[in-house]
Amino acid sequence: MFTIDWNGSFPVRNKENMVYQGDCLEIMAKIPSNTIDLTVTSCPYDQLRTYNQTATGPLFDYEETLKELYRITTDGGVVCWNVADQTTKGSMTGTSFRQALSAMDVRFKFWQTIIYAKPSTRHQHDGRYLNCFEYVYVFLKGNKPRAWHPLKKRNKHAKKFASGTVRQPDGILNNKEKFQIGDFGVERNIWELSNVNDRSLDHPAIMPEVLALGLIYSWTNEGDVVFDPFVGSGTSCVAAKKLNRQYIGCDVSGKYIENARERLKQTYILHDWEPPEEPVGLIHLSKISGKHPQDRNNNARAFKTDNTLKQSHINRGIENLILNEKAKVIQCNKPGDIPPEGGLKCK
């Protein structure tokens, strides 16, 4: 099963982009300490899926895995750990919470939790509400992330004046000074993303590519090393490659590794994908994720279309184009108006 055919450590900082078949503990043992800038992974959720094996016991040792992850992570490096609980014998297992505590036991800081909110979900008939989210625990080694590029989104009430209140420790509410709301604000920690139902990837539990893109964009710089110990169909490495980061992944299943290699072969580094004059947000990342990551032109077109439209509408005296899923065009009433959604003044 363990197929690495050379001795010694990975040449991690040598642009060795590869996914390997093998147990993650065996693979990590070959990775030198303090070399991985970011881990983005979705571990097996209890025994919810059998993957390519028969699940008869725990598929992996999370305590050992987290200990090894701490060792190989750089100072200021981050681990993004996507997980959810299975419900067995009427109770949620709570494994995800145990894993978070275990990460703290090996000295990671529990930096934050991102909720990956899913639109569709399985119905539960047994006195529970629909379960429509998973956790992404963000663990930090050291005191401060070495890279931080927050995703932003357009503020609904941009340019309006707002005032708020601050509650004092004794409970009294004090008024804050009025301030003008900026055009963009930092993204919240609840990310609403679509499920992945791509049968061609032939994997039962695929992470949304936008999730991987968002995490990698946020906590790495170009050229940094991204690792995934449970790489499955290769999503995290595909996202890393698109964003021009180095990557290493592994999975016990030879079949998944073969598929991931094929997927990676057809994935290209995307240059110049960032939108002009706007901070990057989930909406922009959704434009470079997708079923055909191999289609370099498709990806480039996503933004070119927006710009082309923008220019052609400006030429026709109709502006402004707000970058959203449907590339909405707003008609101006009179020159000087700012469209209600914000953006360029009408000419």
Ligand SMILES: C[S@@+](CC[C@H](N)C(=O)[O-])C[C@H]1O[C@@H](n2cnc3c(N)ncnc32)[C@H](O)[C@@H]1O
């Ligand atoms: C939730 S899936 C990961 C899916 C992946 N994020 C994707 O987008 O396709 C978990 C993966 O862990 C693999 N796995 C289970 N135990 C493992 C171990 N001990 N070492 C390495 N991989 C393991 C499974 O084969 C499975 O592909």
